[in-house]
Amino acid sequence: MQTIPAKQLVYSMKKGSEWFGADYNMNIYRGCSHGCIYCDSRSACYKNPDFDTIKVKENALELIRDDLRRKVKKGVVATGAMSDPYNPLERELFLTRNALELINAFRFGVAIDTKSALVERDIDILQDIKRHSPVIVKMTITTGDDVLCKKLEPNVYVSSERFIALNELSGGDIFCGVLMMPLLPFINDTEENVLGIVEKAKAAGARFVYPAFGMTLRQGNREYYYEKLDALFPGMNHKYAKAYGERYMCTSRKAKKLWGIFVERCQELELLYDMKAITRAYKSGYEQQQLSFI
Numbered sequence: 511m512q513t514i515p516a517k518q519l520v521y522s523m524k525k526g527s528e529w530f531g532a533d534y535n536m537n538i539y540r541g542c543s544h545g546c547i548y549c550d551s552r553s554a555c556y557k558n559p560d561f562d563t564i565k566v567k568e569n570a571l572e573l574i575r576d577d578l579r580r581k582v583k584k585g586v587v588a589t590g591a592m593s594d595p596y597n598p599l600e601r602e603l604f605l606t607r608n609a610l611e612l613i614n615a616f617r618f619g620v621a622i623d624t625k626s627a628l629v630e631r632d633i634d635i636l637q638d639i640k641r642h643s644p645v646i647v648k649m650t651i652t653t654g655d656d657v658l659c660k661k662l663e664p665n666v667y668v669s670s671e672r673f674i675a676l677n678e679l680s681g682g683d684i685f686c687g688v689l690m691m692p693l694l695p696f697i698n699d700t701e702e703n704v705l706g707i708v709e710k711a712k713a714a715g716a717r718f719v720y721p722a723f724g725m726t727l728r729q730g731n732r733e734y735y736y737e738k739l740d741a742l743f744p745g746m747n748h749k750y751a752k753a754y755g756e757r758y759m760c761t762s763r764k765a766k767k768l769w770g771i772f773v774e775r776c777q778e779l780e781l782l783y784d785m786k787a788i789t790r791a792y793k794s795g796y797e798q799q800q801l802s803f804i
């Protein structure tokens with residue numbers, strides 16, 4: 511197991527970069543072994559060339575304890591950007607679980623992004639946290655097809671297992687839903703895929719589906735993605751190069767149409783799909799309580 515030094519773990523979110531109303535961000539691990547072929551966190555700008563090797567931040571729990579103790583304002587701590595907090599090491603190390611215990615002890619809320627069904631293990635602590643503070647779990651699911659999933663995200667639980675995890679979370683009364691992103695141009699940006707995910711999310715008790723009809727590509731992740739496309743979908747990288755060149759935002763050409771059918775189905779199924787509405791819903795009832803801690 512590799513470790514890296516760290517001075518602080520819980521950072522305030524930069525103004526304007528709020529993601530689902532989180533106030534703080536925390537990453538116990540650096541790098542990720544899930545192997546998603548489209549991962550933006552491999553981009554050269556992040557200066558993590560051995561991205562697939564998970565590094566553990568030294569003294570993570572002590573740092574989190576100190577950071578939380580020093581925060582004057584209570585709020586929601588996000589985890590899961592740039593690295594999945596439920597990677598294979600977490601199964602043995604329990605660092606994310608112990609961090610949730612600290613978040614609970616210091617009476618903060620939590621917002622988890624993951625692709626791992628291991629999050630189910632911590633439902634008991636999430637239930638404790640939600641007694642006093644907001645809790646949201648966002649499960650990323652990009653395709654309803656496990657075979658395609660295994661190509662796009664080779665080293666993590668397949669989509670059907672993630673839907674089962676969502677079912678467990680919602681059954682445990684944890685506010686949860688799907689991040690349906692990225693929808694990769696020419697691959698999973700289809701009507702069938704979008705509607706399939708929305709319907710499975712509803713069946714699993716999700717409260718929301720939040721989409722992105724496209725992806726981002728930049729130096730580092732573009733080369734890696736093209737190499738994988740070449741092996742998995744021969745000829746596809748030329749299609750990308752022709753359609754998007756060196757562009758960062760690669761929006762699906764079907765985005766407008768997909769958005770229309772997505773919104774219609776979400777409304778029929780009473781699923782939330784707007785970030786502000788999702789944030790309001792999972793924080794509902796806590797505002798007064800949080801203010802009383804300031």
Ligand code: SF4
Nearest residue numbers: 542545546549592593
């Ligand atoms: S789970 Fe997230 S951080 Fe990990 S490889 Fe996939 S996209 Fe990257």
